[in-house]
Amino acid sequence: MKEKIVVIGANHAGTATMNTILDNYKDKEVIAFDSNSNISFLGCGMALWIGKQISGPDGLFYSSKDILENKGAKVYMETPVNKIDYKNKIVYAQDKNGNKYEQPYDKLILATGSLPIEPQIEGMDLKNVQYVKLYQNAQDVIEKLKDDSIKHVTVVGAGYIGVELAEAFKRNGRNVTLIDLADTCLASYYDKDFCDAMSKNLEDNGVELAFGQKVVKLEGKEKVERVITDKQTIDTDMVVFGIGFKPNTKLGNGEIELFKNNAFLVNKSQETSIKDVYAVGDCATVFNNAIQKTDYIALATNAVRSGIIAAHNACGTKLESDGVQGSNAISIWGLNMVSTGITLSKAKALGYDAVCTEFEDYQKATFIESGNSKVSIKIVYDKTTRIVLGAQLMSNYDISSAIHMFSLAISEQVTIDKLKLLDLFFLPHFNQPYNYITMAALRAE
Ligand SMILES: Cc1cc2nc3c(=O)[nH]c(=O)nc-3n(C[C@H](O)[C@H](O)[C@H](O)COP(=O)(O)OP(=O)(O)OC[C@H]3O[C@@H](n4cnc5c(N)ncnc54)[C@H](O)[C@@H]3O)c2cc1C
Numbered sequence: 001m002k003e004k005i006v007v008i009g010a011n012h013a014g015t016a017t018m019n020t021i022l023d024n025y026k027d028k029e030v031i032a033f034d035s036n037s038n039i040s041f042l043g044c045g046m047a048l049w050i051g052k053q054i055s056g057p058d059g060l061f062y063s064s065k066d067i068l069e070n071k072g073a074k075v076y077m078e079t080p081v082n083k084i085d086y087k088n089k090i091v092y093a094q095d096k097n098g099n100k101y102e103q104p105y106d107k108l109i110l111a112t113g114s115l116p117i118e119p120q121i122e123g124m125d126l127k128n129v130q131y132v133k134l135y136q137n138a139q140d141v142i143e144k145l146k147d148d149s150i151k152h153v154t155v156v157g158a159g160y161i162g163v164e165l166a167e168a169f170k171r172n173g174r175n176v177t178l179i180d181l182a183d184t185c186l187a188s189y190y191d192k193d194f195c196d197a198m199s200k201n202l203e204d205n206g207v208e209l210a211f212g213q214k215v216v217k218l219e220g221k222e223k224v225e226r227v228i229t230d231k232q233t234i235d236t237d238m239v240v241f242g243i244g245f246k247p248n249t250k251l252g253n254g255e256i257e258l259f260k261n262n263a264f265l266v267n268k269s270q271e272t273s274i275k276d277v278y279a280v281g282d283c284a285t286v287f288n289n290a291i292q293k294t295d296y297i298a299l300a301t302n303a304v305r306s307g308i309i310a311a312h313n314a315c316g317t318k319l320e321s322d323g324v325q326g327s328n329a330i331s332i333w334g335l336n337m338v339s340t341g342i343t344l345s346k347a348k349a350l351g352y353d354a355v356c357t358e359f360e361d362y363q364k365a366t367f368i369e370s371g372n373s374k375v376s377i378k379i380v381y382d383k384t385t386r387i388v389l390g391a392q393l394m395s396n397y398d399i400s401s402a403i404h405m406f407s408l409a410i411s412e413q414v415t416i417d418k419l420k421l422l423d424l425f426f427l428p429h430f431n432q433p434y435n436y437i438t439m440a441a442l443r444a445e
Helices: 012-024 045-050 065-070 135-144 160-171 192-204 300-314 344-349 402-411 436-442
Strands: 003-008 028-033 074-076 081-085 090-094 100-104 107-110 114-116 129-131 152-156 175-180 208-211 215-219 226-229 233-235 238-241 245-247 277-279 286-288 293-295 328-332 335-341 354-362 374-382 388-395
Touching (some): 012 028, 012 065, 012 300, 152 160, 152 233, 160 175, 160 238, 160 328, 192 335, 192 388, 335 402, 344 354, 344 388, 374 436
Parallel strands (some): 003 028, 003 107, 028 074
Antiparallel strands (some): 081 090, 114 245, 215 226, 328 335
Protein backbone atom coordinates (compact mmCIF):
# COMPACT_ATOMS: atom_id res chain seq x y z
CA MET A 1 0.00 0.00 0.00
CA LYS A 2 1.19 3.52 -0.82
CA GLU A 3 2.23 5.72 2.09
CA LYS A 4 -0.45 8.41 2.66
CA ILE A 5 0.61 12.05 2.95
CA VAL A 6 -2.22 14.35 3.98
CA VAL A 7 -1.88 18.09 3.37
CA ILE A 8 -4.17 20.53 5.20
CA GLY A 9 -4.37 23.85 3.35
CA ALA A 10 -3.80 23.96 -0.39
CA ASN A 11 -2.63 27.49 -0.99
CA HIS A 12 1.01 28.50 -1.71
CA ALA A 13 2.68 26.32 0.93
CA GLY A 14 0.34 23.35 0.45
CA THR A 15 0.57 23.53 -3.35
CA ALA A 16 4.39 23.64 -3.24
CA THR A 17 4.35 20.61 -0.94
CA MET A 18 2.00 18.67 -3.21
CA ASN A 19 3.84 19.56 -6.42
CA THR A 20 7.15 18.44 -4.94
CA ILE A 21 5.73 15.11 -3.82
CA LEU A 22 3.78 14.49 -7.05
CA ASP A 23 6.80 15.39 -9.24
CA ASN A 24 9.37 13.36 -7.32
CA TYR A 25 7.75 10.55 -5.35
CA LYS A 26 5.30 8.51 -7.42
CA ASP A 27 5.10 5.91 -4.66
CA LYS A 28 3.22 8.30 -2.32
CA GLU A 29 -0.51 8.99 -2.12
CA VAL A 30 -1.33 12.70 -1.65
CA ILE A 31 -4.65 13.79 -0.15
CA ALA A 32 -5.40 17.47 0.50
CA PHE A 33 -8.18 19.40 2.24
CA ASP A 34 -8.87 23.11 1.88
CA SER A 35 -11.70 25.17 3.32
CA ASN A 36 -11.63 27.66 0.46
CA SER A 37 -13.00 27.24 -3.10
CA ASN A 38 -9.80 28.33 -4.90
CA ILE A 39 -6.12 27.52 -4.83
CA SER A 40 -2.97 29.64 -5.25
CA PHE A 41 -4.42 33.17 -5.31
CA LEU A 42 -1.55 35.66 -5.54
CA GLY A 43 -2.57 38.30 -2.99
CA CYS A 44 0.03 40.65 -4.42
CA GLY A 45 -2.24 41.02 -7.47
CA MET A 46 -5.09 42.44 -5.40
CA ALA A 47 -3.71 46.00 -5.39
CA LEU A 48 -2.85 45.80 -9.11
CA TRP A 49 -6.42 44.70 -9.86
CA ILE A 50 -8.03 47.40 -7.70
CA GLY A 51 -5.67 50.00 -9.19
CA LYS A 52 -6.56 48.83 -12.74
CA GLN A 53 -2.91 48.08 -13.51
CA ILE A 54 -4.08 44.64 -14.66
CA SER A 55 -7.35 44.03 -16.47
CA GLY A 56 -8.67 41.25 -14.25
CA PRO A 57 -7.87 38.44 -11.85
CA ASP A 58 -7.41 35.59 -14.36
CA GLY A 59 -3.61 35.50 -14.19
CA LEU A 60 -3.56 35.59 -10.41
CA PHE A 61 -3.81 31.80 -10.03
CA TYR A 62 -1.16 29.27 -11.00
CA SER A 63 -2.76 26.04 -9.74
CA SER A 64 -6.17 24.43 -9.19
CA LYS A 65 -7.88 21.28 -7.93
CA ASP A 66 -7.89 19.96 -11.54
CA ILE A 67 -4.18 20.62 -12.11
CA LEU A 68 -3.24 18.88 -8.86
CA GLU A 69 -5.65 15.97 -9.42
CA ASN A 70 -4.33 15.48 -12.97
CA LYS A 71 -0.92 15.01 -11.37
CA GLY A 72 -2.33 12.32 -9.08
CA ALA A 73 -3.49 14.04 -5.87
CA LYS A 74 -6.97 13.83 -4.32
CA VAL A 75 -8.04 17.36 -3.39
CA TYR A 76 -11.13 18.14 -1.30
CA MET A 77 -12.12 21.81 -1.70
CA GLU A 78 -14.51 23.67 0.61
CA THR A 79 -13.82 20.93 3.13
CA PRO A 80 -12.38 22.31 6.36
CA VAL A 81 -10.53 19.97 8.66
CA ASN A 82 -12.03 20.40 12.11
CA LYS A 83 -10.07 17.92 14.22
CA ILE A 84 -6.89 15.87 14.12
CA ASP A 85 -6.26 12.78 16.19
CA TYR A 86 -2.46 12.94 16.31
CA LYS A 87 -2.21 9.74 18.36
CA ASN A 88 -4.12 7.55 15.92
CA LYS A 89 -3.09 9.63 12.88
CA ILE A 90 -6.56 10.53 11.60
CA VAL A 91 -7.80 13.81 10.11
CA TYR A 92 -11.50 14.71 10.44
CA ALA A 93 -13.16 17.02 7.91
CA GLN A 94 -16.63 17.98 6.73
CA ASP A 95 -17.64 19.57 3.43
CA LYS A 96 -20.36 22.19 2.83
CA ASN A 97 -22.92 19.47 2.01
CA GLY A 98 -22.39 17.83 5.38
CA ASN A 99 -20.29 14.91 4.06
CA LYS A 100 -17.87 13.78 6.74
CA TYR A 101 -14.36 12.46 6.12
CA GLU A 102 -12.10 10.42 8.40
CA GLN A 103 -8.77 10.37 6.64
CA PRO A 104 -5.88 8.32 8.06
CA TYR A 105 -2.33 9.52 7.36
CA ASP A 106 1.26 8.31 7.59
CA LYS A 107 2.68 11.84 7.31
CA LEU A 108 0.78 15.07 7.88
CA ILE A 109 1.64 18.51 6.48
CA LEU A 110 -0.05 21.49 8.15
CA ALA A 111 -0.27 24.37 5.67
CA THR A 112 -3.13 26.30 7.26
CA GLY A 113 -1.59 29.72 6.66
CA SER A 114 -2.53 32.92 8.42
CA LEU A 115 -5.56 35.05 9.21
CA PRO A 116 -5.89 38.85 9.19
CA ILE A 117 -5.48 40.48 12.59
CA GLU A 118 -8.86 41.91 13.58
CA PRO A 119 -8.85 45.02 15.74
CA GLN A 120 -11.16 44.74 18.75
CA ILE A 121 -12.97 48.04 18.23
CA GLU A 122 -16.54 49.22 17.90
CA GLY A 123 -18.04 49.40 14.40
CA MET A 124 -16.23 46.48 12.74
CA ASP A 125 -19.59 44.99 11.69
CA LEU A 126 -20.58 48.07 9.62
CA LYS A 127 -20.89 47.68 5.83
CA ASN A 128 -17.84 48.54 3.69
CA VAL A 129 -15.34 47.49 6.36
CA GLN A 130 -12.92 45.12 4.64
CA TYR A 131 -10.02 42.76 5.24
CA VAL A 132 -7.62 41.86 2.47
CA LYS A 133 -6.43 38.30 2.28
CA LEU A 134 -8.57 36.04 0.11
CA TYR A 135 -9.59 36.23 -3.54
CA GLN A 136 -13.13 36.68 -2.22
CA ASN A 137 -12.01 39.81 -0.31
CA ALA A 138 -10.60 41.26 -3.52
CA GLN A 139 -13.84 40.43 -5.39
CA ASP A 140 -15.82 42.14 -2.62
CA VAL A 141 -13.77 45.32 -2.85
CA ILE A 142 -13.96 45.41 -6.67
CA GLU A 143 -17.74 44.90 -6.52
CA LYS A 144 -18.20 47.68 -3.94
CA LEU A 145 -16.06 50.09 -5.95
CA LYS A 146 -18.69 49.95 -8.71
CA ASP A 147 -20.68 52.21 -6.37
CA ASP A 148 -19.68 55.80 -7.21
CA SER A 149 -20.85 57.00 -3.81
CA ILE A 150 -17.67 55.43 -2.39
CA LYS A 151 -15.53 58.50 -2.78
CA HIS A 152 -13.14 58.13 0.14
CA VAL A 153 -11.29 55.02 1.31
CA THR A 154 -9.36 54.75 4.58
CA VAL A 155 -6.56 52.19 4.63
CA VAL A 156 -5.46 51.18 8.12
CA GLY A 157 -1.91 49.82 8.38
CA ALA A 158 1.01 51.23 6.39
CA GLY A 159 2.98 48.02 5.92
CA TYR A 160 3.63 46.92 2.34
CA ILE A 161 0.01 45.76 1.82
CA GLY A 162 -1.48 49.03 3.12
CA VAL A 163 0.88 51.17 1.06
CA GLU A 164 0.11 49.14 -2.09
CA LEU A 165 -3.62 49.48 -1.43
CA ALA A 166 -3.37 53.24 -0.82
CA GLU A 167 -1.80 53.58 -4.28
CA ALA A 168 -4.42 51.22 -5.76
CA PHE A 169 -7.46 53.10 -4.42
CA LYS A 170 -5.95 56.40 -5.57
CA ARG A 171 -5.34 54.97 -9.05
CA ASN A 172 -8.98 53.82 -8.93
CA GLY A 173 -10.05 57.46 -8.56
CA ARG A 174 -10.83 57.49 -4.83
CA ASN A 175 -9.59 59.87 -2.16
CA VAL A 176 -7.40 57.94 0.25
CA THR A 177 -6.25 58.34 3.86
CA LEU A 178 -3.54 55.97 5.10
CA ILE A 179 -3.38 55.49 8.88
CA ASP A 180 -0.63 53.91 10.96
CA LEU A 181 0.36 53.79 14.61
CA ALA A 182 4.00 54.38 13.64
CA ASP A 183 5.09 57.84 12.56
CA THR A 184 5.94 56.59 9.07
CA CYS A 185 5.12 53.83 6.58
CA LEU A 186 7.00 50.53 5.98
CA ALA A 187 8.71 50.86 9.38
CA SER A 188 9.40 47.10 9.66
CA TYR A 189 11.36 46.97 6.42
CA TYR A 190 13.28 50.24 6.05
CA ASP A 191 15.01 52.89 8.17
CA LYS A 192 13.37 56.26 8.66
CA ASP A 193 14.99 58.13 5.74
CA PHE A 194 13.86 55.46 3.26
CA CYS A 195 10.37 55.33 4.84
CA ASP A 196 10.11 59.10 4.66
CA ALA A 197 10.96 59.02 0.95
CA MET A 198 8.04 56.62 0.42
CA SER A 199 5.76 58.78 2.60
CA LYS A 200 6.65 61.81 0.48
CA ASN A 201 5.97 59.79 -2.67
CA LEU A 202 2.51 58.88 -1.32
CA GLU A 203 1.78 62.48 -0.38
CA ASP A 204 3.02 63.82 -3.72
CA ASN A 205 0.55 61.48 -5.39
CA GLY A 206 -2.36 62.68 -3.27
CA VAL A 207 -2.57 60.13 -0.43
CA GLU A 208 -3.42 61.76 2.88
CA LEU A 209 -1.17 60.43 5.63
CA ALA A 210 -2.41 60.01 9.19
CA PHE A 211 0.63 58.54 10.93
CA GLY A 212 1.31 58.30 14.65
CA GLN A 213 -2.35 57.64 15.44
CA LYS A 214 -4.50 54.78 16.55
CA VAL A 215 -7.96 53.87 15.24
CA VAL A 216 -10.26 53.69 18.26
CA LYS A 217 -13.66 53.10 16.63
CA LEU A 218 -15.68 53.17 13.42
CA GLU A 219 -19.00 54.97 13.20
CA GLY A 220 -21.97 54.93 10.83
CA LYS A 221 -25.63 53.91 10.57
CA GLU A 222 -25.50 50.86 8.32
CA LYS A 223 -22.40 51.65 6.33
CA VAL A 224 -19.17 52.96 7.75
CA GLU A 225 -19.17 56.78 7.70
CA ARG A 226 -16.36 57.84 10.04
CA VAL A 227 -13.05 56.57 11.37
CA ILE A 228 -12.28 57.89 14.84
CA THR A 229 -8.59 57.90 15.78
CA ASP A 230 -7.01 59.12 19.00
CA LYS A 231 -6.18 62.34 17.11
CA GLN A 232 -8.93 63.04 14.57
CA THR A 233 -12.21 62.07 12.89
CA ILE A 234 -12.03 61.07 9.21
CA ASP A 235 -15.17 61.02 7.05
CA THR A 236 -14.98 57.93 4.88
CA ASP A 237 -17.02 55.50 2.75
CA MET A 238 -14.87 52.37 3.05
CA VAL A 239 -12.28 51.14 5.57
CA VAL A 240 -9.71 48.52 4.65
CA PHE A 241 -7.62 46.86 7.34
CA GLY A 242 -4.11 45.63 6.55
CA ILE A 243 -2.64 45.57 10.04
CA GLY A 244 -0.92 42.21 9.82
CA PHE A 245 -1.53 38.50 9.97
CA LYS A 246 -1.58 35.91 12.73
CA PRO A 247 -0.71 32.24 12.20
CA ASN A 248 -3.73 29.97 11.88
CA THR A 249 -2.80 27.15 14.25
CA LYS A 250 -6.11 26.15 15.87
CA LEU A 251 -5.67 22.58 14.63
CA GLY A 252 -2.61 22.21 16.88
CA ASN A 253 -5.17 21.95 19.67
CA GLY A 254 -2.57 22.64 22.37
CA GLU A 255 -0.72 19.46 21.39
CA ILE A 256 1.90 20.99 19.07
CA GLU A 257 4.58 23.28 20.51
CA LEU A 258 4.06 26.91 19.51
CA PHE A 259 6.31 29.98 19.06
CA LYS A 260 5.65 33.17 21.06
CA ASN A 261 3.20 34.44 18.40
CA ASN A 262 1.42 31.04 18.32
CA ALA A 263 2.99 29.86 15.03
CA PHE A 264 3.81 26.15 14.87
CA LEU A 265 7.41 25.90 16.06
CA VAL A 266 9.39 23.95 13.45
CA ASN A 267 13.02 22.94 12.99
CA LYS A 268 14.96 23.41 9.76
CA SER A 269 13.34 20.23 8.35
CA GLN A 270 9.87 21.77 8.98
CA GLU A 271 9.18 19.14 11.67
CA THR A 272 6.84 20.10 14.51
CA SER A 273 7.07 18.73 18.04
CA ILE A 274 4.87 15.76 16.99
CA LYS A 275 6.54 12.98 14.98
CA ASP A 276 5.47 12.74 11.32
CA VAL A 277 3.73 16.13 11.50
CA TYR A 278 5.27 19.01 9.51
CA ALA A 279 4.21 22.65 9.28
CA VAL A 280 4.88 25.00 6.36
CA GLY A 281 4.17 28.55 5.22
CA ASP A 282 2.44 31.26 7.22
CA CYS A 283 1.37 28.89 10.02
CA ALA A 284 4.98 28.01 10.88
CA THR A 285 8.17 29.66 12.10
CA VAL A 286 11.29 30.31 10.01
CA PHE A 287 14.96 30.52 10.93
CA ASN A 288 16.03 34.15 10.42
CA ASN A 289 19.71 34.28 9.39
CA ALA A 290 20.02 38.02 10.09
CA ILE A 291 19.39 37.49 13.82
CA GLN A 292 20.39 33.81 13.86
CA LYS A 293 17.16 32.92 15.63
CA THR A 294 13.75 31.41 15.09
CA ASP A 295 11.33 34.06 13.84
CA TYR A 296 7.99 34.59 12.11
CA ILE A 297 8.01 36.11 8.59
CA ALA A 298 4.83 35.56 6.56
CA LEU A 299 5.74 35.67 2.86
CA ALA A 300 4.71 33.59 -0.15
CA THR A 301 8.40 33.00 -0.92
CA ASN A 302 8.93 31.37 2.48
CA ALA A 303 5.71 29.37 2.04
CA VAL A 304 6.90 27.85 -1.24
CA ARG A 305 10.40 27.03 0.01
CA SER A 306 9.17 25.49 3.25
CA GLY A 307 6.65 23.38 1.31
CA ILE A 308 9.45 21.96 -0.85
CA ILE A 309 11.55 21.15 2.23
CA ALA A 310 8.69 19.46 4.12
CA ALA A 311 7.75 17.41 1.06
CA HIS A 312 11.24 15.95 0.69
CA ASN A 313 11.58 15.20 4.39
CA ALA A 314 8.12 13.62 4.58
CA CYS A 315 9.09 11.40 1.65
CA GLY A 316 12.34 10.28 3.26
CA THR A 317 14.92 12.62 1.65
CA LYS A 318 16.65 14.64 4.35
CA LEU A 319 16.74 18.36 3.51
CA GLU A 320 17.27 21.36 5.78
CA SER A 321 16.24 24.96 5.21
CA ASP A 322 19.07 27.47 4.71
CA GLY A 323 17.01 29.94 6.72
CA VAL A 324 15.58 33.21 5.40
CA GLN A 325 16.40 36.91 5.42
CA GLY A 326 12.90 38.31 4.86
CA SER A 327 13.86 39.74 1.46
CA ASN A 328 11.08 41.96 0.17
CA ALA A 329 10.27 44.67 -2.37
CA ILE A 330 7.74 47.38 -3.11
CA SER A 331 7.08 49.55 -6.15
CA ILE A 332 4.77 52.56 -5.73
CA TRP A 333 4.24 55.10 -8.52
CA GLY A 334 7.64 54.15 -9.88
CA LEU A 335 9.53 54.39 -6.59
CA ASN A 336 11.18 51.00 -6.12
CA MET A 337 12.43 49.85 -2.73
CA VAL A 338 13.98 46.52 -1.78
CA SER A 339 15.37 45.28 1.51
CA THR A 340 16.67 42.17 3.20
CA GLY A 341 17.72 41.30 6.74
CA ILE A 342 17.12 43.85 9.49
CA THR A 343 17.13 47.65 9.58
CA LEU A 344 19.60 49.71 11.60
CA SER A 345 16.91 50.71 14.08
CA LYS A 346 15.80 47.10 14.57
CA ALA A 347 19.40 45.94 14.94
CA LYS A 348 20.00 48.53 17.66
CA ALA A 349 16.73 47.64 19.38
CA LEU A 350 17.84 44.00 19.41
CA GLY A 351 21.09 44.98 21.12
CA TYR A 352 23.53 44.73 18.20
CA ASP A 353 26.47 47.11 18.11
CA ALA A 354 25.19 48.04 14.66
CA VAL A 355 26.16 50.78 12.23
CA CYS A 356 25.39 51.44 8.60
CA THR A 357 27.22 52.66 5.55
CA GLU A 358 25.38 54.58 2.86
CA PHE A 359 25.93 55.90 -0.65
CA GLU A 360 23.92 57.65 -3.33
CA ASP A 361 24.79 57.86 -7.01
CA TYR A 362 23.35 57.50 -10.48
CA GLN A 363 22.72 53.94 -11.60
CA LYS A 364 24.43 54.35 -14.96
CA ALA A 365 27.41 56.34 -16.21
CA THR A 366 26.33 59.97 -16.52
CA PHE A 367 27.12 60.10 -20.25
CA ILE A 368 24.17 57.77 -20.77
CA GLU A 369 21.59 60.34 -21.70
CA SER A 370 18.28 58.65 -20.91
CA GLY A 371 16.82 56.11 -18.53
CA ASN A 372 19.15 57.01 -15.69
CA SER A 373 18.13 57.45 -12.06
CA LYS A 374 19.70 58.00 -8.67
CA VAL A 375 20.06 55.01 -6.35
CA SER A 376 20.35 55.11 -2.55
CA ILE A 377 21.90 52.19 -0.74
CA LYS A 378 22.24 51.46 2.96
CA ILE A 379 24.13 48.45 4.32
CA VAL A 380 23.70 47.60 8.01
CA TYR A 381 26.45 45.63 9.75
CA ASP A 382 27.68 44.65 13.18
CA LYS A 383 30.60 46.86 14.23
CA THR A 384 32.21 44.09 16.27
CA THR A 385 31.83 41.03 14.04
CA ARG A 386 31.51 43.16 10.85
CA ILE A 387 28.85 40.69 9.60
CA VAL A 388 26.22 42.18 7.26
CA LEU A 389 22.83 42.33 9.01
CA GLY A 390 20.71 44.04 6.39
CA ALA A 391 20.57 46.09 3.19
CA GLN A 392 18.12 48.57 1.67
CA LEU A 393 18.06 50.06 -1.83
CA MET A 394 15.79 52.69 -3.34
CA SER A 395 15.51 54.16 -6.84
CA ASN A 396 13.16 54.98 -9.69
CA TYR A 397 15.34 52.58 -11.67
CA ASP A 398 14.67 48.83 -11.31
CA ILE A 399 17.39 47.95 -8.80
CA SER A 400 15.49 44.95 -7.42
CA SER A 401 17.98 42.27 -8.49
CA ALA A 402 20.77 43.81 -6.41
CA ILE A 403 19.07 42.68 -3.21
CA HIS A 404 19.57 38.98 -4.01
CA MET A 405 23.33 39.31 -3.48
CA PHE A 406 22.76 40.86 -0.04
CA SER A 407 20.30 38.10 0.78
CA LEU A 408 23.05 35.53 0.10
CA ALA A 409 25.59 37.66 2.01
CA ILE A 410 23.40 37.61 5.13
CA SER A 411 22.63 33.93 4.70
CA GLU A 412 26.38 33.18 4.51
CA GLN A 413 27.27 35.63 7.30
CA VAL A 414 29.57 37.62 4.98
CA THR A 415 31.40 40.64 6.48
CA ILE A 416 31.13 44.19 5.12
CA ASP A 417 34.87 44.04 4.33
CA LYS A 418 34.30 41.16 1.93
CA LEU A 419 32.10 43.45 -0.20
CA LYS A 420 34.73 46.19 -0.53
CA LEU A 421 36.68 44.72 -3.42
CA LEU A 422 34.13 42.21 -4.65
CA ASP A 423 34.28 41.70 -8.43
CA LEU A 424 31.26 43.57 -9.82
CA PHE A 425 31.04 44.05 -13.60
CA PHE A 426 30.79 47.43 -15.33
CA LEU A 427 28.98 48.24 -18.56
CA PRO A 428 27.68 51.81 -19.05
CA HIS A 429 24.30 50.54 -20.27
CA PHE A 430 23.77 49.11 -16.78
CA ASN A 431 25.99 50.74 -14.16
CA GLN A 432 29.14 52.72 -13.33
CA PRO A 433 32.81 51.74 -12.93
CA TYR A 434 32.60 52.96 -9.33
CA ASN A 435 29.64 50.78 -8.38
CA TYR A 436 27.50 52.11 -5.50
CA ILE A 437 27.74 48.76 -3.74
CA THR A 438 31.55 48.97 -3.79
CA MET A 439 31.46 52.63 -2.76
CA ALA A 440 29.12 52.02 0.17
CA ALA A 441 31.25 49.09 1.37
CA LEU A 442 34.49 51.10 1.02
CA ARG A 443 32.96 53.83 3.18
CA ALA A 444 32.36 51.40 6.07
CA GLU A 445 34.20 52.34 9.26
C1 LIG B 1 -2.68 41.47 -0.15
C2 LIG B 1 -1.51 40.57 0.04
C3 LIG B 1 -0.35 40.78 -0.71
C4 LIG B 1 0.76 39.95 -0.55
N1 LIG B 1 1.87 40.17 -1.30
C5 LIG B 1 2.95 39.36 -1.18
C6 LIG B 1 4.10 39.54 -1.99
O1 LIG B 1 4.14 40.44 -2.83
N2 LIG B 1 5.16 38.70 -1.82
C7 LIG B 1 5.13 37.69 -0.89
O2 LIG B 1 6.11 36.94 -0.78
N3 LIG B 1 4.04 37.49 -0.10
C8 LIG B 1 2.97 38.29 -0.22
N4 LIG B 1 1.86 38.10 0.57
C9 LIG B 1 1.89 37.05 1.62
C10 LIG B 1 1.49 35.70 1.06
O3 LIG B 1 0.26 35.80 0.40
C11 LIG B 1 1.41 34.68 2.19
O4 LIG B 1 2.65 34.62 2.81
C12 LIG B 1 1.02 33.32 1.60
O5 LIG B 1 -0.32 33.35 1.19
C13 LIG B 1 1.20 32.20 2.61
O6 LIG B 1 0.80 31.01 2.01
P1 LIG B 1 0.29 29.78 2.86
O7 LIG B 1 -0.09 28.72 1.90
O8 LIG B 1 1.26 29.47 3.93
O9 LIG B 1 -0.98 30.32 3.65
P2 LIG B 1 -2.38 30.90 3.18
O10 LIG B 1 -2.24 31.64 1.92
O11 LIG B 1 -2.96 31.60 4.36
O12 LIG B 1 -3.24 29.58 2.85
C14 LIG B 1 -3.68 28.71 3.85
C15 LIG B 1 -4.71 27.77 3.26
O13 LIG B 1 -5.13 26.88 4.27
C16 LIG B 1 -6.54 26.70 4.19
N5 LIG B 1 -7.02 26.29 5.53
C17 LIG B 1 -6.86 26.96 6.69
N6 LIG B 1 -7.41 26.26 7.70
C18 LIG B 1 -7.90 25.13 7.18
C19 LIG B 1 -8.59 24.00 7.71
N7 LIG B 1 -8.89 23.90 9.01
N8 LIG B 1 -8.96 23.02 6.85
C20 LIG B 1 -8.68 23.09 5.54
N9 LIG B 1 -8.05 24.14 4.97
C21 LIG B 1 -7.66 25.13 5.78
C22 LIG B 1 -7.04 28.07 3.74
O14 LIG B 1 -8.31 27.97 3.12
C23 LIG B 1 -5.95 28.50 2.75
O15 LIG B 1 -6.24 28.09 1.44
C24 LIG B 1 0.73 38.90 0.41
C25 LIG B 1 -0.44 38.68 1.16
C26 LIG B 1 -1.54 39.50 0.98
C27 LIG B 1 -2.78 39.24 1.79
